[in-house]
Structures are given as structure tokens and as C-alpha cells.
Amino acid sequence: MFRHRRLSRSTLISFAGLLVGIGGLVIQWIADPSKFADAQRSFGVAFPPGIAFIVVAGLLTLVTARWWWHAVFGVFIAFWIAGVGTLAGQLTPNLTSRNAGTVAGNVVMTAGLVLAFAAGVHSMVTAFRTRRTVRRETGRAPQA
Template structure:
């Protein structure tokens, strides 16, 4: 399995975490969690462009860091970890781990393809 594929797996795990959060507390999301669509679009860009461009995993890295680092900096992540709803806590942890994995493997994929 290539590092680019591993970054896409990390994004899929991130989506799974969001689905867990959604199931645990549907009222948090008006209709459909927008993060799922964002991650899916950026993952599709990485997958489609990976055949032609060595930098294609940057999309997986960017969305992952935007959600995890940006969400933490904006004060959106910590309340999820402190929630009384166990599903929210578990979903946030799964999402965070998946996205951090996607970011790390995306960087490694770009570095490996540069050589």
C-alpha cells in the first residue's frame, strides 16, 4: 500500500469519527456534518491527482491540519473531548487520530515521491 493510499485511509478514518459523532449527537449537525463533505472532496482531489503530481497528497495534509489544528486553535476540539456524551468523545478521538495519520503519511508520500 502506498503512502498516498495510507493518507486516504487516514481521511476515511477521520470521516468514520465524524459519523460516530453524528450518530451520538445528531442535533450538533444541521442535517449533515459538513466536515464529511470537506474531507471527501479533499480526499478525492488527492486520489485523482496522485497519478500525475507528486504533491497531490498535500490536499490530505491541508484538510487534516485545518480540521485538527484549526479546530483546536478555534476552541472547537477540546469541548468535544470534555463532553458528557461518550460517542462524541470517541468520535472526536477517532477523527483526530485518523486525520493526524493522514497528515503524517501525506507528508511522507510527498517526500518519498520527491526523491
């Protein structure tokens, strides 16, 4: 059903960044569980919904590992949470909170997601270039 494909170092680093991002969310959750009370209406439990989104992105990255663009899911979720969260003014108040656990969790989460973003982009660029080089040298697409 699934062909075994070895994951690149960049993809593994991207996964590590996603895990660090989840760790940062867990730190925030422990520091201030009431912050995630809105999630209880949607999920039935007050927990950071970002954890579920990051896990889904990681699973999609793993399932699509045979294609050069597989890391796009991790890149997207990292950009959405850290990048769009900053632009929307959601991240900054957490970084200036009086709760040290909230600040620490946000720093850890953001650092992990920035790492996941950079490693994911590197993984896709490297895989695309490798694919193009194989195609140029052999005259056909590489085997998946």
C-alpha cells in the same frame, strides 16, 4: 484520458486516515445529530459538513496522483479540521463532552486525520525526492 498510476503506500495510508476521520464524524453524528443542525441551512440536511470536505480532499488527491504534491489536499484538510480546530477551541470541548459518543467520535476522527497528515507529508517528501533523483540520474524530468 487518465494514465494509470500506482499509488504509493503512504498515499494509501493517507486515504485510510481520511476514511477513519470520516468514521469519527459519523460516530459523532450518530451520538448527537443536533450538533450538526447548522449544516441544514447550507446543505438542506443536518449532517457533518466535514465529511464533504474530506471526500473532496480525497478526490482531489486521487485526481492529482500523477504529481509529487498530490497528497497536499489530504494534508491540508487534516490540518484544518484537527489542527486549526484545536487552535480555534472547537475540538477541545468535544473531547471533554459528557456525551461518550461525541468524545469517541472526536478521538477516532483526530487519530485518523493525524495519520492522514503524517502519511500525506511522507508521501509528498518521498515522491519529491524520487523525482529529484530520477532527474539527476537521467538529466530530465520523469515521465508522468
